[in-house]
Amino acid sequence: MPIKQDEEISYDELQTLTKEKDYVPETAGLARGSQGADVDRLQRYLTMFGYVETPVRSDFGLERIEITPPKKGVFDAKTEEALKRFQEFNNLTPTGEMDEPTLELMSKPRCGFPDVGEFTLDGRRWPNTTLTFGYESFSPDLTQAQIRAAIRQALDLWAAVTPLRFNEVPMASNPDIVVRFVAGNHGDGSPFDGASGVLAHAFFPPPNGGSLAGDTHFDEAEAWSVNLPASGIDLVTVAAHEFGHALGLAHSTVSGALMAPFYNGPHRNLEADDIAGIRAIYGTGGGWASLGGIITSNIAATRNADGRLEFFARGTDNALWHRWQTAPNNGWAGWASMGGVITSDPVTAQNADGRLEIFVRGTDNAVWHRWQTAPSNGWSGWASLGGVITSNIATARNADGRMEIFARGTDNALWHRWQTAPGNGWAGWASLGGVITSDPVTAQNADGRLEVFVRGTDNAVWHRWQTAPSNGWSGWASLGGVITGNIATARNADGRLEIFARGTDNALWHRWQTAPNNGWSGWASLGGSITSDPIVVQNADGRLEIFVRGTDNAVWHRWQTAPSNGWSGWASLGGAINGNIASARNQDGRLELFVRGTDNAVWHRWQTAPNNGWS
Numbered sequence: 001m002p003i004k005q006d007e008e009i010s011y012d013e014l015q016t017l018t019k020e021k022d023y024v025p026e027t028a029g030l031a032r033g034s035q036g037a038d039v040d041r042l043q044r045y046l047t048m049f050g051y052v053e054t055p056v057r058s059d060f061g062l063e064r065i066e067i068t069p070p071k072k073g074v075f076d077a078k079t080e081e082a083l084k085r086f087q088e089f090n091n092l093t094p095t096g097e098m099d100e101p102t103l104e105l106m107s108k109p110r111c112g113f114p115d116v117g118e119f120t121l122d123g124r125r126w127p128n129t130t131l132t133f134g135y136e137s138f139s140p141d142l143t144q145a146q147i148r149a150a151i152r153q154a155l156d157l158w159a160a161v162t163p164l165r166f167n168e169v170p171m172a173s174n175p176d177i178v179v180r181f182v183a184g185n186h187g188d189g190s191p192f193d194g195a196s197g198v199l200a201h202a203f204f205p206p207p208n209g210g211s212l213a214g215d216t217h218f219d220e221a222e223a224w225s226v227n228l229p230a231s232g233i234d235l236v237t238v239a240a241h242e243f244g245h246a247l248g249l250a251h252s253t254v255s256g257a258l259m260a261p262f263y264n265g266p267h268r269n270l271e272a273d274d275i276a277g278i279r280a281i282y283g284t285g286g287g288w289a290s291l292g293g294i295i296t297s298n299i300a301a302t303r304n305a306d307g308r309l310e311f312f313a314r315g316t317d318n319a320l321w322h323r324w325q326t327a328p329n330n331g332w333a334g335w336a337s338m339g340g341v342i343t344s345d346p347v348t349a350q351n352a353d354g355r356l357e358i359f360v361r362g363t364d365n366a367v368w369h370r371w372q373t374a375p376s377n378g379w380s381g382w383a384s385l386g387g388v389i390t391s392n393i394a395t396a397r398n399a400d401g402r403m404e405i406f407a408r409g410t411d412n413a414l415w416h417r418w419q420t421a422p423g424n425g426w427a428g429w430a431s432l433g434g435v436i437t438s439d440p441v442t443a444q445n446a447d448g449r450l451e452v453f454v455r456g457t458d459n460a461v462w463h464r465w466q467t468a469p470s471n472g473w474s475g476w477a478s479l480g481g482v483i484t485g486n487i488a489t490a491r492n493a494d495g496r497l498e499i500f501a502r503g504t505d506n507a508l509w510h511r512w513q514t515a516p517n518n519g520w521s522g523w524a525s526l527g528g529s530i531t532s533d534p535i536v537v538q539n540a541d542g543r544l545e546i547f548v549r550g551t552d553n554a555v556w557h558r559w560q561t562a563p564s565n566g567w568s569g570w571a572s573l574g575g576a577i578n579g580n581i582a583s584a585r586n587q588d589g590r591l592e593l594f595v596r597g598t599d600n601a602v603w604h605r606w607q608t609a610p611n612n613g614w615s
């Protein structure tokens with residue numbers, strides 16, 4: 001049965017094709033003493049998948065086993081012993097006879113890696129946790145972008161539960177893991193077998209497998225697919241399984257595990273047995289975990305009045321989507337849409353009475369908002385606050401509890417609106433003048449006065465401040481510097497404001513008030529080479545901590561070593577992210593980060609204790 005690329009293939013058809021392989025027995029009933037062609041097929045199956053000693057086992061880095069080749073075409077004691085082991089490995093009754101359940105299982109498509117590999121800690125792990133991968137060939141079944149996304153998704157499953165990190169490099173850079181789509185005999189002693197049957201195989205880490213170590217081969221004769229439900233063989237599933245071998249895992253005897261030998265259709269997640277196996281080799285370090293979704297904006301993260309974190313982002317439908325913790329410090333509800341058609345990052349604020357409110361720019365370039373109708377509760381519909389804006393929105397709460405929003409107008413001046421009473425109606429738009437080239441950001445001085453920071457046309461930082469809490473505004477003043485991107489602000493534990501921005505050298509620079517509500521230090525560099533806007537958050541003990549994306553697309557951070565004090569060096573939190581980082585503090589004081597991954601899903605990592613280490 002030929003497979004056309006644009007044709008769907010059902011699981012039944014995959015089994016029919018597997019039954020036609022010359023290594024799959026045709027009939028049940030074979031037992032000790034049987035002879036003939038079908039015994040020969042059974043012996044070939046048992047040899048091919050590692051139940052009889054064969055040089056192929058050592059090609060894949062497995063130890064020798066004591067079952068030597070049986071007499072060809074004769075169901076002898078060795079054949080019986082090998083068949084019993086197959087049955088035991090795969091949770092069938094070890095009858096030692098060719099019964100129906102055994103025949104059924106042998107007719108399933110599977111991985112070409114031999115079974116019966118006892119896991120050992122010696123020589124089966126990569127010496128580093130940052131690994132490279134590259135493509136020697138692609139499959140014409142899918143676009144290169146689809147293949148890259150599927151391979152990335154598969155690798156990310158392992159990265160999410162370990163310290164392992166994967167970077168794609170060109171073949172010229174000699175990647176650790178070489179991905180190939182190949183048909184038939186392709187030079188490694190384990191030829192592929194046409195459609196169905198063996199789907200793929202991969203080789204253990206060095207020193208096993210020599211130059212093949214870590215390499216992952218997919219049978220090009222398969223109809224590879226990435227859609228769900230699958231129209232062919234699901235590439236994400238098979239790749240995730242094969243990368244398990246490339247990282248040092250043998251086949252699992254747990255039938256529901258991703259690392260079990262047989263393909264039963266899409267299975268794009270790790271099971272407990274897979275996670276335990278990979279963590280036994282590499283440890284638990286790498287705490288980024290996926291919250292799914294496909295988002296197209298930066299994330300806004302906040303905490304509800306009742307302590308539950310919630311975050312917001314734009315979906316591929318340009319509507320606003322959100323997820324929330326079902327209890328403080330706890331697990332997450334599924335994604336839900338808040339509708340709308342939005343053209344900016346979302347921003348959140350909290351009303352004086354604890355109700356969250358969210359602000360976005362609409363397709364009409366006006367500001368639109370929705371608000372919780374009660375603290376930690378349901379939401380109003382969308383309402384327009386008018387205006388025509390050209391930046392993301394900044395929010396602040398005045399000392400008297402009134403919310404205030406800021407954005408750049410079409411005249412590039414800074415405009416604002418404010419609640420006329422806490423939690424209440426809004427005044428009209430008013431201009432604060434200036435000519436600005438960034439999103440505005442706000443901070444609140446220790447004495448309650450709001451202060452707003454922007455980048456000017458000279459790329460310096462400019463600011464204005466309320467002359468009294470909840471009151472009128474000073475004129476514009478420059479804080480100098482030459483910055484790229486948006487500014488981050490925070491208030492130190494001792495009440496002094498501090499600002500952070502990326503310089504033209506891509507290092508992080510900062511200035512701080514020399515006393516609360518007062519004058520400013522000069523600019524100082526915190527070094528680094530950053531590729532996002534910085535964000536700054538306050539730990540439960542008052543120490544500021546800053547997060548940026550590095551040139552490696554990982555999250556990097558520095559933190560004050562004591563409240564209002566000096567700074568640690570840079571450290572990586574790993575990950576592979578798009579855009580800016582969002583953070584919120586759990587009710588129990590633990591910081592949590594939210595990022596858009598390179599797969600456009602939301603990923604998060606959290607402190608395992610307040611002020612402390614990371615998941």
Ligand SMILES: [Zn+2]
Pocket residue numbers: 111112113241242245251259260261
């Ligand atoms: Zn396998």
Ligand SMILES: [Zn+2]
Pocket residue numbers: 186188190201217
């Ligand atoms: Zn191969």
